[in-house]
Amino acid sequence: MSHHGVGPRAVMRSVAFLTAGVLAAPLLTACGEEDPAGRPAAGPDIAPAARDRIADGGTLRWAVDAVPETFNTFQADADPTSARVANAVLPSMYRLDAGGRPQVDTDYLESAKIVEREPRQVVLYKLHQEAVWSDGREIGAADFVAQWRALAGKDSAYWTARNAGYERIEKVERGGNDLEVRVTFARPYADWKSLFSPLYPKQVTGTPDAFNDGARKKLNVTAGPFAVKDIDRKGGKITLTRNPRWWGRQAKLSELVLRAVPRDKRAEALAKGEVDIAEIDSSQAQRVMLAGKEAQGPEGSASPRGSAAPQGSPDVRGAGQGLGGPLAGAGGTLAQGPGAALTPAQSLRSWAIAHGSDEKAADKEAGARKKRRAALAEYTAQQSALRGYEVRRSLEPAFTQLALNGADGPLADERVRRAVARALDRKELAGLVLKPLGLPVVPVGSHLALSGQAAYADSSGALGGQDTDEARALLADAGWEEGGPIRETEKAAGAEGEKTAGSKEEKSEKKTEQKSEKKSDDEADKKPEKKTEKKTGDEDTYVVGDDNKPYETDDDSPLARDGSQNAPGAYAPRGTRAPGDAARAPLAKNGKPLTLRFVLPSGPGTESLRTVGERIAVMLEQVGIRTEISKVADDSYFKDHIANGQYDLALYSWPTSAFPATDARPIYAKPVPAADGSLSVEQNYTRVGTNQVDQLFDQAISTLDESETRSLIRKADARIWAAAGSIPLYQRPQLYAVRPHLANAGAFGFQTPVYEDMGFLKEGTTASESPARN
Template identity: 65%
Template sequence: MSHDGVATRPGRSAVMRSVAFLTAGALALPALAGCSDPDPAGKPLAGQDIAPAARADLADGGTLRWAVDAVPETLNTFQSDADATTTRIAQATLPSMFRLDANGRPARNADYLESAKTVATEPRQVVLYKLNQQAVWSDGREIGAADFAAQWRALSGKDSAYWTARNAGYDRIEKIERGANDLEVRVTFARTYADWRSLFSPLYPKEVMGTPDSFNDGARRKLKVSAGPFAVKKVDRKADQVRLTRNPRWWGRPARLEEIVLRAVPRDRRAAELAAGELDLADVDPAAARRIAVAAPRPKPPTAGASAGATQLMGPDRPAPLTPAQQRDRKRFRGVEMRKSLEPSFTQLALNGGDDGPLNDERVRRAVARALDREELAKLVLSPLGLPAEPVGSHLALSGQAAYADNSGAIGGPDTAEAQALLADAGWVPGGPVKEKKKGEKGEKAAGGEADKDEKSAKDKDKGKDKDKKSEDESKGKGKDKDSDAKDSGSGSDTYIVGEDGKSGDDGKREQLAQDGRQYGGNQLPQGGAPGAYAPQGTAAPAGAAARPLAKDGKALTLRFVVPAGEGSQTLRTVADRIGLMLRRVGIRTEVTKVPDESYFKDHIASGQYDLALYSWPSSPYPATDARPVYAKPVPAADGSLNVEQNYTRIGTDQVDQLFDQAAGTLDESESRSLIRKADSRIWASVGSIPLYQRPELTAARTSVANAGAFGFGTPVYEDMGFLKKDFKPAATASAG
C-alpha cells in the first residue's frame, strides 16, 4: 500500500470498487467488450524509457550507483516487512520462472526454464517444469525439485512457525516431485489454479526455505546462496547501502556491470546528489524532474499518446530563454537526463463504507463518483509531466495487461444533476436543518455552519455591513474554482481549496501557491477566497459553482478527507483539493486533514479512520490471486472484530468473491479474463474505490547509463544494464523532411 510520493508502495509480497437506489448485485451492467470487438486490453499508455542499447555498445565493468528509499529490513520477499528494495535485490540475484514483459504479461524466463506447462487436468492439475541444464546456485548445486518443495512447504500455510506474509497459490499445491530426471519438477495441485505462473518467482534455495529458523531469520540480512547475474556481497547498514557484484557462476549473458550499489537517499536530496555526480540513477519527484528536464531537454519526441503538456517536462522544440536559475541548473545537471513512463500501479480515491457514516449509503458513494471528473484529475497530475492523461478504467488491471477492460461505465461519467438527485434520494437536503450548537462548542465545518453564515450575512447586509462578511452564497459570483471553505478553528485540521488565479491569501504564501499551480495544473488558494469573487446576494450562480451545503437529521454532509503531510505528497494534496472542489459543486463538503506520513496508512487507512483517502495499489498480472484480498467481502472474525484482509474500504459482495474464485479455478485463459472483467464491473458498481490515474514513473539518469530507467511494466534485465563506451556514437536518425 502506498500513497503517492511516500515510499511505502507494496510489491506483490505485501499483497497485492440514477436516482433509484441500486445494489451492486442488481445493477444492470454494460455489455463487456470482447466477443467480436477488438481486445479491450489495449496497449500500455506509455512504454519503457530505459535508453536501450546493444550489449556490444556497453563498456565492460563499472559501478552503477542507484538510489533507493531504504536499505531493506529483510532480503526475503515473502516476509511482511519486505519492500521495493527487497524485490529489486531478488530480481537481480534469484531465479524467477517467469518475468514480466513490456505489456505487463508473464513470459517464460529462458535462463531458468526450458519449458513449463500444464500436462494434466484430471483428476488433478499437474504442471511440469523443465529447468535449464546450466542453472545452478552460486555454491555449484543444481537448481531442482528440492528447492521447489522447500518453498512450497514454507509458504503453504500449514506450518505457523514460518512467518510468511502470503501463501496464495502455494496453499493449492498437493505435492511436488522429481520428474523423469533431475531437471524436471512435477507440481500437482489439489485445486485447479489459473495463476500457477505466479509461483516460484522468485525461487529461494532450500537452505533458506528448509526450516522455520532459516526462513524467519537466515535471509533477513544476508543471502549466502543466489542464482542470478548478481550476488549480494554486503548489506552495509552504517553506509545505508547494499552492494551487488557479478555472480561468477552465472551461466547466462554476462553482466556488463561489475557492481550495483543500492544506496538509501532521501528523495529531497537526490537531485543534489545527481548534480554532484554521486548518483547514476534515481527516481525523483515531479519538481526535480521538471528542473532536470528543462536544464537538459532530450532530443526525442514525448511518449506516444502524451498530451501537449509534454513539452513542459521534455523541453519545447524552441525553448524560451533560460532564467538565471535554469542556467545554473543546466550547468549542475550536465550529463543528466529524465526518463519517464507510467508505473504498474494506480492512484485511487477510497470511500470508507464500513461504519455508520454517510458513505455507508451506496447512493452517497455513487453521488461522489458522479461528481468527479476523472479525466480532469488525470490531466492535473500527468499532463504537466508530458505523460498520457487517461483515467484508469479498471480496478484489476491496467491498459495493456491481459485482463484490462474499461468498466467505468458501471457508474457513469461526471454528472452534477445525477449526483444531486442521488443525494436527494438519500435524504440529504440543501441548507439543513442542522442542530443548533451550544455556546462555546467547537465549530464544525459543516453545512449547518455555512447556512448559519448565510443567514447572518443577509441580516448584516440589511444593516449596511455586508462588505465585512464572506458568506457562502455571495462567494459564488466568479463561478468555477473561486470557492473557499472557512477553516474550522477548532478542528485541528489543515484545509486546502483549489482555485484559479492564486491571488488570495498572505503574500508569504502567494508565490508558492503560484508555483504549485504551474507545476500541477491548478493553483491553491488559502482560506478567504479571491478578491472580487463576491456578487450581490441573489445573483444566480454560474454553472460549476458550489451548490448549497447539504444536511440530514440535523447533521451536515461533511466528509473527512485524510492526506499525508510529507513534502513528497504534494501531488496527492493537490488532487484532494481538486476533488473537494468537485464535491462542493453537488453540496458535499470535505475537511482535508494532513497527517504524518508514518501514521497515514496504519492509523487512518487500515484502521478505518477516514471517509475519503488517496492511496495507490500495484496492478498485478495475476489479479485473481493478488487482487482478491483487496476487494474481498469483510467477514466477522472469531473475536468479534471485522476481518477486512486488505479491503480498507470495507465494501465487498459475495458475488465478487465468487467471480474471483471462479477466475482462479479455470485453466481457460479467455474465461478467466472474462470473469475478472465481470468482477471489476461489480466492484465499480459497489463504489468502494474509484481508480483515478496511473502513477507517473520519473527517473533521472546519467546519459551514459543504458538499459535502465523508467521500466514501466517490464521486469528490469540487470545483466544488460551498463555504461556506454566512451567512443559510442548514436546511429543517425532520418529527418522528417
C-alpha cells in the same frame, strides 16, 4: 506489484440506479474484435541498446530508499529494495514483458505447462540444463519442495507474510529426470505462473530457523547474473558483482551498487555525482528538465556534456508546457529556486528594510538576504550539475484512487458514494498530474489491471462518467436536500415548538436571542474568507464548500507551492467570486450538513496528491457536498487513518498485478465479523464489498481456461465499479533521472529489468532508437 519482478506483491493491499443490463453486458470480445486490454498507456523508457554497443565493465550506482531489513521477499518487512536485489541474484520462473504479462524466463526454464487437469491439476517445469546455484549445486526439485513447505501456511514456525497459491499445492516431486519438477495441486489454481518467483535455495527455505533468519541480513547462495558481494549497512549501500557461475549472457556491468538515498535528497545526490540513476518525484524531474533546457543554446541546440546522449532522449523544450509556475517563462534557474516565490514588491521591501534606519530590523533582514543568496548559489550550482542527467518517463504499474469509506456516515449509503463518483471529471484530475510531465492523460478504467495487461477492460461504464445532474439526483434520492447549516435547522425546530409551549416572556427572551444569533450569523456570512483552519495534533484541517464564498490561493496550498495556479480547475486569485452555478448550497439531512472528512498526506513528494485532492473538493462543492480537508503527517497517514478507517475520503495508490485473481481479492473482499466482534477487512480499507464480487474472484482463481479467467475478472471489476467504494483516477508517473549514456535502464513501466544488459555506451556510440516519448 512492483515492476521489479512477479514475485513480491504488496503486503499493504442492490444498486437503485444500476440496471441489470449494464452488468450483464458481454465482456468477452467476439472473434476479430479488438482486445479490450489494448496497449500500455506508456511503454518502457530505458534507452534500449544492443549489447555490442555497450562497454564491458563499469560500476552503476543506483539510488534506493534504504538497505532492506531482510532479503527474504516473503517476509512482512521486505521492501522494494529486497525485491530489486532478489531480481538480480535469484531465479524467477516468469518475468513480465512491456505489457505486464508473464513470460517464461528462458535462463531458468526450458518450458512450464499444465500437463494434467483431471483429477488434479499438474504443472511440469523443465529446468535449464545449466542452471546452478553459486555453490555449484544444480537447481532442482529439492528447492521447489522446500519453498512450498515453507510457504504452504501449515507450519506456523515459518514467519511468512503470504502463502497465496502455495496452500493449494498437494505435493511437489522430481519428474522424469533431475531437470523436471512436477507440482500437483489439491485445488485448481489459475495463477500458478506466480509461484516460485523468486526461488530461494533450500538452504534458506529448508527449516524455520533458516527461513526466518538465514536470508535477513545476507544471501550466501544465489543464482542470477549478479551475486551479493558486500552489504554495508552503516554506509548504506549494497554491492552486487558478476556471478562467475552464471550460465546466461554475462552481465555488462562489473558491479551494481545500490546506494541508500532518501527521496528528498536525490536531486542533491545527483548533483554531487554520487549516483547514476535515481527514481525521482515530479518536482525533482522538473528541476532536471529545466537544467537540460538551460543547457541548450538560443536555437535549442544542446550544449556538449562530454558524453553521447542516446537517441530519443526527452525533448526538454516541451516538457514543461502547461506547467505554469516553475518552468514557465524565461526566468532560468531563478524561476524555481530559493527566493523564486518572492514578488518584486517583496524583494524591494526586503532591500529597503536591509538599508533602512532601524538597525535591528536591518541586521535581521541582511542576515536573511545573505542566507537566501547562499541558498541560491548552492541551488544554481546544483542546476549546473543536473545538466548531466536526463529524465526518462513512463507510468508505474500502480494507480492512484479516491477511496470512499463505506463503513458508516453518509458514505455508507451507496447512492451517496455513486454521487461522489459522478461529480468527478477523472480526465481532468489525471491531467493535473500527468500532462505537465508529458505523459498520456488516460484515466484508469479498471481496479484490477492496467491498460495493456491481459485482464484489462475499461469497466467504468458500470458506474458512469461525470454527470452533475445525476449526482444531485442521487443525493436527493438519498434524502440530502439544499438547506442551511445545523444551527438554522435547530432554530427552526425550536421556533415550531414555541407555537405550542412556553410563556410569552420565554418567547420574548428566545426571540431576542434568536435576533442576536441571526445578526451574528449574518455578519459571519459576510466575511470574505472561504475556509477556516485549525490544527489538531499532526493535522492541518479546513473546510471547503461554503456557498458563494470567494476562492483564494493559500500560500501553504499545493496549488501555490507547485506553481500550478494556471492548471485547469485551480483556485482563482483571492477575491474572485465563484460563477453563479458553479457551486450549490450545502446539502443537509435531518438537520446535519453533508460534510465529508477528506484526509490527505502533508509530507514532501505528495504535493500532487494535495493538488488533486483540492480539485476534487471543488468538484464535490458543485453538487453541494462540503469537504473538511485534513492534512496529516506521512508516517501516520496510512496506519492511523486509512487502515483504521478514520476518514471519509482519501487518496492513495495500489500496485497492480499480473495475477489479479490472487493479489486483488483481499483488496476488494467483503468485510466479515471477526471472532472478537471486530470487522475483518483484510486489505479492503474502504470497507465496501459484495458477496457477488467474492464469488467471481473464487471462480476466477479456480478456472484453468485463461480466457474465462479474464472474463470473470472483468465482470468482478464492473461490480466493484458499481459499488463505488473506490474510484481509480490515473496511473502513477514513473520518473527516473539517468546518465544519458546509460542504456537499458530507466523507467521500466511493467517490464522486469534485464540486469545483465544494463551498461554504459561505448565512446562515440549511441543507443538503439528509443520508443517515442510523449
